[in-house]
Amino acid sequence: MNYDSSMSGTLKRRLALAVVAGVGATLIVSAGPAAAGGVPHIRGGETVPVYSYENAVRESVWVQTPLDNDEDGVPDKVAVDIVRPRETADRRLKVPVILEGSPYYSCCGRGNESERKQYDANGTIVKQPLYYDNYFVPRGYAFVAADLAGTGRSTGCMDVGGREEVLSAKAVVDWLNGRAKATYADGTPAVATGWTNGRTGMIGKSWDGSVANGVAATGVEGLETIVPISAISSWYDYQRYNGVLRVEDYPEYLFSYVNGRPASACAATVSRLDEGSDDATGDYNAYWAERNFRPDARKVHASVFIAHGLNDTNVTTDQFAQWWARLGVPKKMWLSQAGHVDPFDLRRADWVDTLHRWFDRYLQGLRNGIDREPAVSIETTPGNWVNERSWPAARATSQRITLGNGDGTTGTLGGGSGRAVRTWTDAPDLDEATAVASPATAVPGRAAFLSAPLTQEVRVSGTPSVTLRVRVDKPTTELTARLVDYGTATRVNYLARGEGITTLPTESCWGAATAADDACYRDTAPSLVTADHAILTRGWKDAAHHVSLRFTTPLRPDRWYTVTVPMQATDQRLAAGHVLGLILQASDNEYSTPQSTGATIDLDLRGSSLTLPLVGRLPKPGAVAPAVTTAPVPRTFAPPRFDPLVP
Known part of the structure; x- marks a missing residue:
């Protein structure tokens, strides 16, 4: 390293x-x-x-x-x-x-x-x-x-x-x-x-x-x-x-x-x-x-x-x-x-x-x-x-980014939305790899928004969130958001079984030993993957908890509601030439146990936005999103919702 x-x-x-590498004392x-x-x-x-x-x-x-x-x-x-x-x-x-x-x-x-x-x-x-x-x-x-x-x-x-x-x-x-x-x-x-x-x-x-x-x-x-x-x-x-x-x-x-x-x-x-x-x-x-x-x-x-x-x-x-x-x-x-x-x-x-x-x-x-x-x-x-000296990055500022209409299929991060509405129906079988792949094409059960290609490196440092103005035809629905870096790079392969490491046959020793306890441990190496995109962070929310997590407030099908979906904190750098994407779904069958209601969601782009803690700025969007194509990157071990709090 x-x-x-x-x-x-x-x-x-x-x-x-x-x-003493490789020696049991x-x-x-x-x-x-x-x-x-x-x-x-x-x-x-x-x-x-x-x-x-x-x-x-x-x-x-x-x-x-x-x-x-x-x-x-x-x-x-x-x-x-x-x-x-x-x-x-x-x-x-x-x-x-x-x-x-x-x-x-x-x-x-x-x-x-x-x-x-x-x-x-x-x-x-x-x-x-x-x-x-x-x-x-x-x-x-x-x-x-x-x-x-x-x-x-x-x-x-x-x-x-x-x-x-x-x-x-x-x-x-x-x-x-x-x-x-x-x-x-x-x-x-x-x-x-x-x-x-x-x-x-x-x-x-x-x-x-x-x-x-x-x-x-x-x-x-x-x-x-x-x-x-x-x-x-x-x-x-x-x-x-x-x-x-x-x-x-x-x-x-x-x-x-x-x-x-x-x-x-x-x-x-x-x-x-x-x-x-x-x-x-x-x-x-x-x-x-x-x-x-x-x-x-x-x-x-x-x-x-x-x-x-x-x-x-x-x-x-x-x-x-x-x-x-x-x-x-x-x-x-x-x-x-x-x-x-x-x-x-x-x-x-x-x-x-x-x-x-x-x-x-x-x-x-x-x-x-x-x-x-x-x-x-x-x-x-x-x-x-x-x-x-500190975290999040001292130079990170909270930036509100509008969701633009783009070509009507793939939206833009930044830009105008007009009176556009995105509509999708919950697809509980839509897995993450498929949801985030090929964002320029229509995929049932998701909505995609892309930035223009970055003109310089930007850094996301802190806790992003997405605010969605939605109308739902059921008393509730789950909402899932993913932030994606579209661009080829070599990254730590945290989706592999070792979650970023490979265990080697050699050992190194870290302390004194007895016959019963040798203080020697298998060495490790980074597990890396070169891919054309990677998920930076994820977020989930049950829409009926939009007022408080202490109680539910069922949604009425004739009303619009503002629901903020906080994403997980992160610190990631996106290289110049890459594209930042926001992928929205309803229920998520990999990181949660879906309680799918089969809801159809209308998303009012005018009342919706992405909030990013950014060092740098996203470039001015074009009229339509860039043409980004990718290959799915499937995970290689069991979905994390089934894992225990592993040692």
């Missing part, structure tokens, strides 16, 4: 010490003279690997939570597996903690290789998934992996983003700070304050990162930083698209996917998931409000380091964008062109180095300057990253 800066001397030294090299203040793992403003990983303390405790949602009369307990340096305990040095709370440790595994926790015959943890313990424990951190309530070895019942889930992870932070009780397997008390200073950082991808967001939103004392990767900030927006149902019975499915308890223990919880999520209406209600962390962003005092794929069709991009916009704390963000992919599998050396420096700054208190560097790193084209 090409990066916008050369490899630092610090990073080169770390790679020389910590990475990693060397620990002496760090030199004792550090000032008697802290052996701090040298020259950074933590260094001086402690034995093989000889680390490995133990399990059960932390008591404040809830009893399995209703057995006993407070629910969270199983917590710990790896911490023995030498710091012997010297009575207290270390900070890196915590990952996950429902995946037993059922499904973590990371690109789906690693699970492993125990010896005595029940002692011998392998933690991922490299966090291998890399950070020798550097003076403890790593703590908590089975969320109702999963793994924990009691309670998983409530899929709800209070039980969040408070079970919060209880671990409380225990680390002496505010909650825990016991060992034999029932004797377990106390953490003898070996940790309580300074905790949470990390995790997907569901795990979502938990980190939720715990941070409680404002819990002792949580100093979080690193949410491809994470949820509103579970409503994960399972609903502005009133559009993503998939039926999804909370119950996610529960069953990770559940570690007997069915009888959690029947009441499953019933509450079914009733509260309210598939019948798609309304935002108290159930979803409990699972929306964004209003409590003001309570967050932990620093936040976000990583997300701009083409993530599982945890879509509004999850990071709306969270980022509300945070008033030190924050940093990486945005890649991939889908639901961990940056460890995209930009491995830079990611580990940056994560190391981030934790050193906010958990060890080392003034290493990372908080003064540009806050945002964005992949603009495959393998090319740029650093910026």
Whole structure:
């Protein structure tokens, strides 16, 4: 890959010490003279690997939570597996903690290789998934992996983003700070304050990162930083698209996917998931409000380091964008062109180095300057990253673009509409590849609008939306909008099974090793495709929710309504000579479960427009849209509405 800066001397030294490609062990090299203040793992403003990983303390405790949602009369307990340096305990040095709370440790595994926790015959943890313990424990951190309530070895019942889930992870932070009780397997008390200073950082991808967001939103004392990767900030927006149902019975499915308890223990919880999520209406209600962390962003005092794929069709991009916009704390963000992919599998050396420096700054208190560097790193084209001070782009302006009539079949972006009306009937079997291909031809079930060929590069940075003035012959219809870049380019192939990466047979190692845990992971390479068009972003809305997401307002067939369809946040550059397209449909059978009413939609172009956060401007449109022809680009894996919240 090409990066916008050369490899630092610090990073080169770390790679020389910590990475042995293709070998199942990693060397620990002496760090030199004792550090000032008697802290052996701090040298020259950074933590260094001086402690034995093989000889680390490995133990399990059960932390008591404040809830009893399995209703057995006993407070629910969270199983917590710990790896911490023995030498710091012997010297009575207290270390900070890196915590990952996950429902995946037993059922499904973590990371690109789906690693699970492993125990010896005595029940002692011998392998933690991922490299966090291998890399950070020798550097003076403890790593703590908590089975969320109702999963793994924990009691309670998983409530899929709800209070039980969040408070079970919060209880671990409380225990680390002496505010909650825990016991060992034999029932004797377990106390953490003898070996940790309580300074905790949470990390995790997907569901795990979502938990980190939720715990941070409680404002819990002792949580100093979080690193949410491809994470949820509103579970409503994960399972609903502005009133559009993503998939039926999804909370119950996610529960069953990770559940570690007997069915009888959690029947009441499953019933509450079914009733509260309210598939019948798609309304935002108290159930979803409990699972929306964004209003409590003001309570967050932990620093936040976000990583997300701009083409993530599982945890879509509004999850990071709306969270980022509300945070008033030190924050940093990486945005890649991939889908639901961990940056460890995209930009491995830079990611580990940056994560190391981030934790050193906010958990060890080392003034290493990372908080003064540009806050945002964005992949603009495959393998090319740029650093910026803020996001969205500082020069992006909100521009309203009219929908012109064009030739009466294909409209224009910009230009006059006259009294033109576009009419189409919902075609629930119209797939995305067909809908966006060949925009200059008539396709039943869609309406297409094209810009003139770009005279210079433009950048879409932020959250687009389309406002539609519609008349519908049914009480409601779903509305779908897609923004498309028409023009040949090599792009990250996020629609392939690896969502932008290909896993290679070689390995690299990222930390110290034991016989049971070698810290070595399969290398990856970018998965690229050269195509004549690509979808930049998508948006959906149930038209009956045009007044509020909290209730439906059925449409009357004799009235015109203004419905705004927000699209997912994005940051994309369109090259000179390319054409920007807007494709409108009704229901979408790939990214949602269509609740098709068979509606016929009239679209009044005079009252409709596209709003784009643009750096640059679209060229003045011609009288008709340019003649753009394309070939369909079919996806190569299962539609994302059927995927679980994958690890």
